[in-house]
Amino acid sequence: MGPGSPENPTQEASTSLANAPNMFERIARMADEGIWTLDADGLTAFINDRGASILGYRPEEMCGRPAAEFGFTAFQEFHDGLYEGQTHGAERLELKMRRRDGSSVWISSSFLALHSDDRQCERSVAVFSDITKQMDEKAQGEARSLKEELLDSIHDGLFALNRDWRFIYLNEMAAGIVGKSPQELVGRNIWEEYPELLGTPIEFAYRSAMESGVTERFEAAGMIEDLWFEISVNPTPLGITVHSVDVTEKRNAQMALRDSEAKYRGLFENLHEAVFACRYILDEKGAVIDWKWAEINLEAERMLGQLRCEIIDTSASQLNDEYGIPDVLMSSVREARRTGRQISIESYYDPLLDRHYRVGIMPMNNDAFYMMAIDITGLKNAQSGAEDERARLQAILDSTPVAVGITDAEGGMMLENGVLEKIWCGRLSLGCVADYSMCRAWWPETGEPVRPEEWPAARALKGEASTATFDIQKFDGTRGAMIVSASPIFDKGGNVTGTAWTNQDISELRRAEEELKRSNADLQQFAYVASHDLQEPLRMVMAYLGLLIKRHGDEFSPDAAEYVKTAMGGAERMRQLIDDLLTYSRIESKRTDRALVDMNQVASTVVSNLQVTIEDTGARVAMGPLPMVHVDGAQMTRVLQNLIGNAIKFHGPEPPRITIAAKRRSGEWVISVKDNGIGIDAGHKDDLFKMFHRLHTREEYEGTGIGLAITKKIVERNGGRIWFESSPGKGSTFYFTIPGMT
Amino acid sequence: MGGKEYHIILIEDNKGDAHLLEEILADTGLAHEVDWFRDGPSAMKFFSDGGAADLIILDLNLPGMSGHEIISFFTQQRICVETPIAVVTGSTYPEDIARAKRGCVDRYLIKPMTLKEMEDTTVALREMLLGERTCN
Numbered sequence: 001m002g003p004g005s006p007e008n009p010t011q012e013a014s015t016s017l018a019n020a021p022n023m024f025e026r027i028a029r030m031a032d033e034g035i036w037t038l039d040a041d042g043l044t045a046f047i048n049d050r051g052a053s054i055l056g057y058r059p060e061e062m063c064g065r066p067a068a069e070f071g072f073t074a075f076q077e078f079h080d081g082l083y084e085g086q087t088h089g090a091e092r093l094e095l096k097m098r099r100r101d102g103s104s105v106w107i108s109s110s111f112l113a114l115h116s117d118d119r120q121c122e123r124s125v126a127v128f129s130d131i132t133k134q135m136d137e138k139a140q141g142e143a144r145s146l147k148e149e150l151l152d153s154i155h156d157g158l159f160a161l162n163r164d165w166r167f168i169y170l171n172e173m174a175a176g177i178v179g180k181s182p183q184e185l186v187g188r189n190i191w192e193e194y195p196e197l198l199g200t201p202i203e204f205a206y207r208s209a210m211e212s213g214v215t216e217r218f219e220a221a222g223m224i225e226d227l228w229f230e231i232s233v234n235p236t237p238l239g240i241t242v243h244s245v246d247v248t249e250k251r252n253a254q255m256a257l258r259d260s261e262a263k264y265r266g267l268f269e270n271l272h273e274a275v276f277a278c279r280y281i282l283d284e285k286g287a288v289i290d291w292k293w294a295e296i297n298l299e300a301e302r303m304l305g306q307l308r309c310e311i312i313d314t315s316a317s318q319l320n321d322e323y324g325i326p327d328v329l330m331s332s333v334r335e336a337r338r339t340g341r342q343i344s345i346e347s348y349y350d351p352l353l354d355r356h357y358r359v360g361i362m363p364m365n366n367d368a369f370y371m372m373a374i375d376i377t378g379l380k381n382a383q384s385g386a387e388d389e390r391a392r393l394q395a396i397l398d399s400t401p402v403a404v405g406i407t408d409a410e411g412g413m414m415l416e417n418g419v420l421e422k423i424w425c426g427r428l429s430l431g432c433v434a435d436y437s438m439c440r441a442w443w444p445e446t447g448e449p450v451r452p453e454e455w456p457a458a459r460a461l462k463g464e465a466s467t468a469t470f471d472i473q474k475f476d477g478t479r480g481a482m483i484v485s486a487s488p489i490f491d492k493g494g495n496v497t498g499t500a501w502t503n504q505d506i507s508e509l510r511r512a513e514e515e516l517k518r519s520n521a522d523l524q525q526f527a528y529v530a531s532h533d534l535q536e537p538l539r540m541v542m543a544y545l546g547l548l549i550k551r552h553g554d555e556f557s558p559d560a561a562e563y564v565k566t567a568m569g570g571a572e573r574m575r576q577l578i579d580d581l582l583t584y585s586r587i588e589s590k591r592t593d594r595a596l597v598d599m600n601q602v603a604s605t606v607v608s609n610l611q612v613t614i615e616d617t618g619a620r621v622a623m624g625p626l627p628m629v630h631v632d633g634a635q636m637t638r639v640l641q642n643l644i645g646n647a648i649k650f651h652g653p654e655p656p657r658i659t660i661a662a663k664r665r666s667g668e669w670v671i672s673v674k675d676n677g678i679g680i681d682a683g684h685k686d687d688l689f690k691m692f693h694r695l696h697t698r699e700e701y702e703g704t705g706i707g708l709a710i711t712k713k714i715v716e717r718n719g720g721r722i723w724f725e726s727s728p729g730k731g732s733t734f735y736f737t738i739p740g741m742t
Numbered sequence: 743m744g745g746k747e748y749h750i751i752l753i754e755d756n757k758g759d760a761h762l763l764e765e766i767l768a769d770t771g772l773a774h775e776v777d778w779f780r781d782g783p784s785a786m787k788f789f790s791d792g793g794a795a796d797l798i799i800l801d802l803n804l805p806g807m808s809g810h811e812i813i814s815f816f817t818q819q820r821i822c823v824e825t826p827i828a829v830v831t832g833s834t835y836p837e838d839i840a841r842a843k844r845g846c847v848d849r850y851l852i853k854p855m856t857l858k859e860m861e862d863t864t865v866a867l868r869e870m871l872l873g874e875r876t877c878n
């Protein structure tokens with residue numbers, strides 16, 4: 001992965017980085033070592049208790065002051081060096097510093113640089129420990145031991161052995177290591193001189209090099225205590241040469257590092273994150289191809305389900321086995337090493353463990369990095385549960401022909417189920433309320449254009465839920481109608497944060513409705529005109545029959561008189577029929593004039609209209625108190641007249657007893673007309689109110705069969721319902737309702 | 743009363759109705775002469791040529807020119823100032839009634855069917871001939 005790589009699948013640390021200071025401080029506070037950080041300005045940002053006490057201070061006395069003020073110029077220089085483009089690698093040195101009380105203290109310190117992700121704010125960290133005691137012992141040792149004085153001057157030792165294992169050459173250093181002069185050893189057999197080496201890895205390496213001619217390298221403790229050498233054994237034509245370098249100091253430093261790591265381990269083990277310390281494995285070009293697990297914490301063991309000892313010193317490619325190192329992980333590690341910056345992978349799926357992790361990669365130096373991982377599988381599953389739920393909702397939304405969506409607080413479209421563009425036949429780009437003007441709509445009642453702020457979504461932004469029906473023009477130019485609704489969405493504080501809205505295309509419905517209205521009106525008009533024009537020929541029949549009777553009635557034989565009378569009766573029924581038809585068709589032709597009407601008044605009028613019939617039949621009409629209602633008075637008169645008229649007409653053996661009453665019921669009046677007449681069979685419930693429907697012969701009861709049809713039409717036209725209850729022979733009660741309470 | 747003979751203009755396309763109206767006029771008992779026009783233009787020509795009458799009986803539903811147009815002519819020519827006009831029609835359309843009453847029509851009568859209705863019509867027309875003009 002090079003600087004010009006096209007894609008970086010990871011994300012520069014942002015959330016994860018925020019965790020880094022926490023972890024750092026947790027470690028730092030518990031550490032046995034002094035930990036001291038300088039901010040970008042070179043001033044002390046943080047020092048732990050241990051660090052401050054090594055120098056005889058309390059942390060708060062040091063914060064905000066430059067390191068140089070405490071004589072720690074090396075740290076200051078390291079820090080300043082960061083800004084001069086020097087490398088960020090850790091350095092280690094030992095130096096003497098002055099404590100607050102004037103006494104001296106030896107410290108061993110290493111430095112490293114921390115980078116924030118914007119690279120603007122770099123921090124330097126010094127990790128240091130008090131080595132005064134060791135230095136004092138070392139100084140005493142120097143004074144005491146001549147041998148150690150000699151050893152101090154040793155650099156590389158070099159000697160050669162022939163095939164008979166006899167020394168043929170030793171330099172001063174090599175001989176000095178064993179306390180001899182080169183002259184003393186030349187010509188002597190090494191195994192005879194140092195039989196203690198027999199059976200050791202040293203003998204094995206020497207013999208292997210001598211016999212196979214292969215260079216051998218190993219580390220070994222010297223023949224003198226406490227010294228460690230890196231030994232390389234090289235075959236020569238004469239035998240072997242042995243080159244030994246004193247690595248005691250290097251080895252001690254490694255040991256110290258291990259010691260220090262042991263201290264940190266306690267901290268690592270407490271972390272919820274799995275932490276892996278890793279060393280890069282590079283190819284010959286210096287590119288990262290793999291890494292070794294140098295250290296892992298308890299959580300990491302748990303994560304992998306393997307023990308630390310099984311993992312450490314194995315490589316990432318070994319761990320991942322046939323899966324190989326996932327690309328996202330490899331490229332992130334390379335990126336981290338290349339940039340020296342933390343990389344976080346917000347969601348990393350590990351195919352080996354079949355789990356999801358948030359992974360952070362923190363480069364330490366050119367050789368090593370830390371990898372931290374938190375298992376987010378649960379979170380992921382919860383998310384995916386929510387996603388499933390969302391998908392189900394989406395499926396519902398997708399299957400509805402209604403456009404559904406939400407807007408933001410400005411009225412801009414945020415989410416939508418994809419129907420809006422279908423029903424508007426074009427693309428809508430609605431970023432705010434003003435954009436609603438692109439949707440052309442009119443108020444159906446007035447024909448006025450709908451202004452942007454009149455749209456339900458705009459009103460919902462003001463906290464008001466509403467529904468409106470608009471005439472619209474779609475983007476393809478066709479006209480239609482839309483039902484538009486919106487409700488505000490409130491946050492916990494009661495502020496409107498957006499709206500939820502729907503658009504329903506009712507163009508088809510509207511067209512069908514208009515078609516039906518037109519066809520109804522046509523029928524109505526036909527019925528009206530037909531019945532009207534039927535009057536003309538009927539008039540000729542009736543009027544001239546009338547003239548015939550008037551002018552020539554005296555001359556008729558009894559038979560002729562009977563014929564003419566029958567003809568007149570037929571004509572009169574025909575006239576009644578036509579009158580009723582006209583009335584029925586005119587109920588809607590006539591624009592209803594509603595006004596506040598006193599139903600007591602209406603009932604009195606009806607009783608007086610029917611006075612002759614009432615007297616003829618000996619009927620009695622009782623009226624309860626009736627309400628004031630908002631109706632067409634003339635039509636309501638006809639309703640009561642039809643019902644009371646029927647109640648009288650269809651009387652039984654007893655004289656008619658009729659009761660008119662009113663009752664309040666939720667939001668309406670129920671008016672009842674009760675009689676003691678012949679009653680109606682329940683089988684006629686459905687068709688009693690139909691046009692021309694008659695239950696009796698004309699000989700039994702007069703009538704056209706239109707009266708109740710007219711009554712029902714008027715009641716319904718005034719927003720009410722009509723029905724009856726009856727038991728044959730005992731009487732009937734007709735009920736009708738009038739909406740509204742007055 | 744005396745021997746005055748009333749001159750009546752009847753504008754009616756239906757022969758049956760025309761004859762019925764003549765019967766009704768006969769029932770008024772007043773001496774009269776009827777000039778019968780079967781359409782609007784011929785009636786209008788009569789008045790344009792300086793003709794005069796004591797009563798105009800007018801149907802609304804006429805071929806070619808409607809009764810309403812003829813009413814407009816009478817209004818423009820101020821004929822209705824001198825001569826009472828009775829619309830006698832089969833139309834019970836509310837809009838016909840309203841429109842006729844907006845013009846200079848004295849009576850709007852529905853063509854009678856029964857003897858009783860014929861008697862009522864006879865009374866109304868007699869009143870008009872005798873000059874008992876009512877305003878609508």
